Amino acid sequence: MCGIVGYLGPRKASSVLLQGLRQLEYRGYDSSGISILTNKKIKIYKKEGKLANLIQEVPEKLNSPLGIGHTRWATHGGVSDTNAHPHISYKERVAIVHNGIIDNFTSLKEELIEKGISFSSDTDSEVLAHLIDYYLDEDPEVAVQKALDRIDGTYGVIALFKDYPDILIGARNGSPLILGVGDGESILASDASAFIGLSRQAIYLDDGDMIVVKAKEYKTLDRHYKEVFKQPETIDAQSTTISKEGFDHFLLKEIFEQPRSLSRAMGEGGRLQAEFGSAKLGGLNLDTRDFFDIENIHIIGMGTAYYAGMVGSQIIERLARIPTQVLDASELRFSNPIVKKNTLYLAISQSGETADTITAVKEIQNKGGRVLGIINVVGSTLARLTEGGVYTHGGQEVSVASTKAFTAQIMALTLLALLLGRKKDVPISYGKILVKALSDIPAKVQQILDQAHKIKQIAEKYSSASSFLFLARGLNYPIALEGALKLKEISYIHAEGFSSGGLKHGPLALVDEKTPSVFIVSEGETFEKSLSNMQEVKARKGKIIVITDSQDNRIKTLADDYFIVPQSEEVLMPLLNVIPLQLLSYYIANHLGRDVDQPRNLAKSVTTD
Template identity: 55%
Template structure:
């Protein structure tokens, strides 16, 4: 549910690429209402920061009743989901005080990567390939620090558009879930309406919303979908939307199209979401502060949703 679902969507790409295991992602709140088909050998992974989310706990019980192996990726040690799943991995992100999840999201993706690497190693992946991914993971904290150094620039972007009440966040592939997460963060703590979409789906209706001055955020690092995303950026530019891009360091092509560019260091594609999400979290944070909103305790939200 919520941010954990977005982590699951990233995990779908990760598991299919690194472990070559067919993977589907479901909202926990919808899972048991469609009578899911659980075949022999099915593993159901549940992702929850608190380990107490009512919908997710109900999904665990449904999956176990149907004979699935259940694994929990949770942060709170000894939580109900941690106890009721067959096995699991703790995120060890430490207490997350703010209602809007950030560091837990990062840790959820890291656990997905590590799990997929171990599964991939057991199935087809060479030792050297796995070790290369581990080295790249080791470099992520330093790369995130480099992104955080751009906080003042991101603050100015937030200040420029903080009064705009409608935003679009667009991405493809691994970065579609990051677009969803960026939109959710802006909604949660800034109270700004934002919609996350696959960039290609913009043409199927939402492009009608784009007008002069509307902020459109593209998650557009160098990857296999990059050229397609450039085409989507040009479509928004032609309609006078204000383009904010999260792009790979050294990308001069995107500077010609975007009004603002936030650069992230390069990384293997499965690891890129760990980097591209950070500027969007900062953008939401600064917008919230500028608008006078409570960042840690946004209205109408709770850290653990314990009712269905």
């Protein structure tokens, strides 16, 4: 997701904007720029590449109390200085920064060209700058309204005006925009991270909202341009703190934070009810009767969140005996879903801003479905859209590739499964066993992290491979998919996850002595079958890496390398088995010199489709 920042106040705007963009770097971008209003003239500085390139271009003496900034992730038009934001209008009276996609930009561009307006970039966003300027013979507020009325698509946008040095105007539809309210200053941004050190009071805009900002006041309007009052909310200070804390990368830090983040996901133990062998989740907004009425559960997500949903679906079915499906949000939104009264929908998103998931949720709600969220970011769009849910409390995740958010999502789903199971088929005796086992998970994760050097040795041994296979059965199958995703995301090595049972149905053709196969094997009902699959790979001279909780000597004989994780209840093993895979991906990517925290072509939060 692109990052946007706007500032109006007593400070030097260029410094505030560059610092804000620096705090948003973690979301991924390919170019950046700022626009400053000085001496009734709009000045724009923008550069391809890292923010450091832009900082070198911005004059130190540049002094203005108002400006806008942007980090771009290319959609329309290639990566270049010209296509970077901000964009200035044809009469140079308006500059804008824009997140989102304007679906009808082609027809609007053709219309504006017929009016004699020329374009300097290949972006869809430039259309919006020209439209606002075209209507600017009237008040800026009206001009923005008229321009937005012509737009089909999504936007988080901020505009500044050459002839109005005391205002910024922002609007959102499908792309987040937040106002930070400071002491005599205002900061508009796509993420509260840009507010660090400036404000802990925020106004969250809803879809269709517009905001007119001055240094000491603001006015919010709804989609009908009627003025509405929005109460400022206090931002959690921890959610806006970004530091590597001595680690080489945010990704490694976040992997090592998982004992703590998993403990938070359990409410520091407050969500576990040892006496009853159950869990307490106060944000579900479901009464006792609602639990008994649930006939089906559908889990919605994308990417890593989708794989967390796959793990959760199996745990829910095992403990609660409720049929549970996992749905790809990008497919669901166009599928005309069949929504039934007694089906509960769970939408999973780390950021709470995932465009496909949000659109799918709206479609389900439009058909009368009940949707709860499994979300990390308080105040996010999905958190406000859903009717209740579970905050994962994983803490801010900076690296583009998700790690601690993934395990926190699985933990939240496990707590929900335990709660549902105890209201149905799980006896109190087994409930107490699970509560104790859940309580022990953070310490067991720490045991794995204490042996990270062993994974590093394995990673460096296989870092020259051009392809990896990840194989598992049952509850670990989604972990194989997630392991493959993590490796391809940050190392750029081709990797695929498969069900071990499907090995002979195609994937076996990929096995050779140059392609390592990573098996995730836990003690339980699929253990013997997994050993057979390993034999099949071994017979074809394939290299085998095993992640397991078993001490069975057959594994040690078959494996070229193996890592043993602590044992736990079978339904909880995914939480442990994924940790070595995260480390494996990190150490391979780091050994290859990849940009671990900001892998190419990827963004932290996908707010466009």
